[in-house]
Amino acid sequence: MDIVQRSGCPINLTLEMLGDRWSLIVIRDLMFGNRRHFRELLSQSEEGIASNILADRLRRLTENGLLSRRDDPSHKQKGIYSLTEPSIQLVPLLAQMGAWGRRHTRVSEELSIRAELLEDGGPDMWAAFMDELRALHLGAPVPERSVFAELQAAYLAVVAKNAEPR
């Protein structure tokens, strides 16, 4: 999937880097699901990515500077994948994608509650989330607000509500 540069248009260049069916899914899982290992990304994926595709995307995203990989001290084969500053700055883009998808596609309630919160929260919430991701992935100081916890709590609340026998 190496590409000769087609044009210097920012939208085109973004598509050349991220315009396929899996790259943003992988980033989404790292970002919102906090999956950091190959196996977590492989088996806990809603969409069921194949292992060769996952390996390929992790390699390409790392080459392009959107992810970084370091060894896991607890296991010689494990690697820990982290977001980088460029991929953390995809938060507003993913928030807009979630907002659009929520309006114009047939989403499930459980999986779209986070998108709803993120849309309602607006740029302030996105910035807070990015600060939190910098702490989780880049070792920056941990901010007070945990958007991650807010999103997770809302998600679990919806799951619990829908599991209610009635």
Add this chain to the structure above:
Amino acid sequence: MDIVQRSGCPINLTLEMLGDRWSLIVIRDLMFGNRRHFRELLSQSEEGIASNILADRLRRLTENGLLSRRDDPSHKQKGIYSLTEPSIQLVPLLAQMGAWGRRHTRVSEELSIRAELLEDGGPDMWAAFMDELRALHLGAPVPERSVFAELQAAYLAVVAKNAEPR
């Protein structure tokens, strides 16, 4: 490229509809370049889309409700493609894509000036642009402000500046 729905996640569903290398390029050209016919999209494309791919994407985008097609009264074979409300609502997404690409890829000055303006203009400018697109593509009343003209003027100014002999 028909897809069995992989999951109800809004980001995934948006990717299933738009996550390929050409769909958003076509929408970009309709939106920012005001290309309305097959030939205009084919030959004035910066990236050089192939005609079979263009035909396929126009068909798929129309099937998915992101474009509409009507006959051109001036030519029995010509069709006029228009954006629809769902694709007009992609403006904030494309603005974010442009903003990200401008920061993290090697864009050309000429092709990124519009992204810069759109980023600086923020949600107010996006809303004005969407109103203008509703006038151009859906027959809504023409708004006072023409973001399209602002973008075009800025683009032409950069082209002129860079063409200056010095």
Add this chain to the structure above:
DNA sequence: ACAACCAGTTGCAGATTGAAATCAGTTTGG
């Protein structure tokens, strides 16, 4: 020792992509 786990790799069939050529109907210029 041994089973489970780990991060991938390999092989393969089928689908998708993209370049180039081609197509048939429509309009235009002379």
Add this chain to the structure above:
DNA sequence: CCAAACTGATTTCAATCTGCAACTGGTTGT
């Protein structure tokens, strides 16, 4: 009226990409 150019595609074909399943070589826990 007729030829050339234009229209929105379609066809052909090689190359690439996708996804599934099996497999590899190594690590870890018991």
